[in-house]
Amino acid sequence: MKRKLKSLKNRIAIVISDDDKKGGFQILREAINFWIVKGEFPYFYFGKFLYRKEVKNYKEYLSSKEVDKITLSKNLHHxxxxxxxxxxxxxxxxxxxxxxAIPLLISYNLGHRFFYQSSMHIVKNVPSLISYFEGIFDKTGKHKVFVKIMAEMGGKGAYLITKENLKKEINAYADHILNNDCIHQDVIEQxxxxxxxxxxxxxxxxxxxxxxxxxxxxxxxxxxxxxxxxxxxxxxxxxxxxxxxxxxxxxxxxxxxxxxxxxxxxxxxxxxxxxxxxxxxxxxxxxxxxxxxxxxxxxxxxxxxxxxxxxxxxxxxxxxxxxxxxxxxxxxxxxxxxxxxxxxxxxxx
CATH class of the missing domain: 3.30.470.20 (ATP-grasp fold, B domain)
Structure with a gap:
């Protein structure tokens, strides 16, 4: 609760300096009303910018309880x-x-076990990891791959490995790759x-x-x-x-x-x-x-x-x-x- 209150204070400081904010009394009234209607402290009232003048329908925004109802629903998710x-x-x-259509899956690893097409390679250290990706680049003609930790979401645990800077990048990311399960995908051209x-x-x-x-x-x-x-x-x-x-x-x-x-x-x-x-x-x-x-x-x-x-x-x-x-x-x-x-x-x- 203390951490949430500190976070709320920081948000309030940003709100106070926002030129697009509603009047102070209106913000206070709406935040309290949001609290009563949603049955929770009004973090989302500030976090979703409901204090801004353009927002008239602040009660139509989801509370954290309503979000959880959707994301945790066994009726909506199998x-x-x-x-x-x-x-x-x-x-x-x-x-x-x-x-x-997804980026091409080139290879993947389960810890120290690396899989390319129908073959498996044991990779335990930086030199052998460099050698593995050198082989991938040679066999595929690719110059870069995107390595993603299988279970991470939101852009976390993602590493760009390039032929040009292979040794530098492997030295930086080897521990993360070798101690996790990862996929190695073709890099998207935007x-x-x-x-x-x-x-x-x-x-x-x-x-x-x-x-x-x-x-x-x-x-x-x-x-x-x-x-x-x-x-x-x-x-x-x-x-x-x-x-x-x-x-x-x-x-x-x-x-x-x-x-x-x-x-x-x-x-x-x-x-x-x-x-x-x-x-x-x-x-x-x-x-x-x-x-x-x-x-x-x-x-x-x-x-x-x-x-x-x-x-x-x-x-x-x-x-x-x-x-x-x-x-x-x-x-x-x-x-x-x-x-x-x-x-x-x-x-x-």
């Missing part, structure tokens, strides 16, 4: 499907077998139009999908995430920013959002490139929507957050999440409880 989503190796093998906004990370679109009782697949919302400041990940939890997407047009809409702990500033343009977000047309957006629906058809969990990257030749799935936090999509949509399907979703949960 254990076996969640296992496919959370284990990156199982996910990659299942998607490849069903011809759903569409040039998106590189113009921010080229240093793969900037993904997060789609939330819902499979209703009749088997119809719905896309509830979408927003696009961008890294900043040279960061190679786009996650908002790592300091990145996100912009809502108009589902009807596939265009970015309005200004960016950033988590309150990173200052919460809304920007009209990317701070590194000065590229304006609003009305940017996402390449292959319709194809990305179809890819999401295809993915749900082969992993029919009823509520999934999908991360989609856009390459020069079309969209690919980076990962699917059955336990996404719903903070960012709730903000991007403008209050999920106002969504026409959400009464059904909460009832199903």
């Amino acid at each position: 254990f076996q499907y969640a296992s496919l989503l959370r284990n990156k190796l199982a996910f990659a093998l299942h998607m490849e077998r069903n011809k759903v 569409h040039q139009d998106i590189n113009v906004i921010y080229p240093h990370s793969i900037n993904t679109i997060r789609f939330d999908s819902y499979l209703d009782k009749k088997g119809t697949i719905h896309i509830l919302s979408a927003f696009m995430r961008f890294g900043a400041g040279g960061a190679v990940v786009d996650n908002s939890s790592s300091g990145g920013m996100f912009v809502r997407v108009n589902l009807a047009t596939g265009k970015l809409q309005g200004k960016s959002y950033r988590q309150l702990k990173y200052g919460g500033r809304r920007l009209a343009a990317h701070p590194d490139t000065n590229m304006v977000f609003n009305d940017f047309q996402i390449p292959y957006f319709l194809e990305a929507c179809e890819l999401v629906k295809n993915a749900v058809s082969v992993i029919p969990d009823r509520y999934i957050g999908w991360d989609i990257a856009i390459t020069p030749s079309g969209p690919v799935i980076v990962e699917g999440n059955d336990n996404n936090s719903l903070i960012a999509p709730d903000i991007a949509y403008g209050g999920y409880l106002g969504h026409p399907l959400y009464a059904e979703i909460m009832d199903e949960a």
Whole structure:
């Protein structure tokens, strides 16, 4: 409770300096009302920027209890499907077998056991790990691979290994790779139009999908995430920013959002490139929507957050999440409880 109170104080300090905030009495009244209606301390009232003048429907935003009701629901989530989503190796093998577009799985390791095609190699130290990836580069003609710890989510436990800087990178990441189970995937080439906004990370679109009782697949919302400041990940939890997407047009809409702990500033343009977000047309957006629906058809969990990257030749799935936090999509949509399907979703949960 003390840590939560300290976090709330920090948030309040940011709120006080926010030029877009409502009047002090209105904020106090709404925060107390949110507390009463949701039955919990109003962390999300501040964390989701409900104190800002533009937000009129603050009661339609999810509380942490409502988020848990969805993410922990046994009606919306099937254990076996969640296992496919959370284990990156199982996910990659299942998607490849069903011809759903993902980055190519090159090899993988279970601790010191490394698997490439039908052969296994025992790799126990830095020199042998360097030798292994040298062999991978020679056999595949690739110059870089992306290594991801199988059980990590949200961009954590991900390492870029390149032929050019192999020894330096292996020396830096060897302990993490050898002491974990990892997949080794082809590196995504990002569409040039998106590189113009921010080229240093793969900037993904997060789609939330819902499979209703009749088997119809719905896309509830979408927003696009961008890294900043040279960061190679786009996650908002790592300091990145996100912009809502108009589902009807596939265009970015309005200004960016950033988590309150990173200052919460809304920007009209990317701070590194000065590229304006609003009305940017996402390449292959319709194809990305179809890819999401295809993915749900082969992993029919009823509520999934999908991360989609856009390459020069079309969209690919980076990962699917059955336990996404719903903070960012709730903000991007403008209050999920106002969504026409959400009464059904909460009832199903």
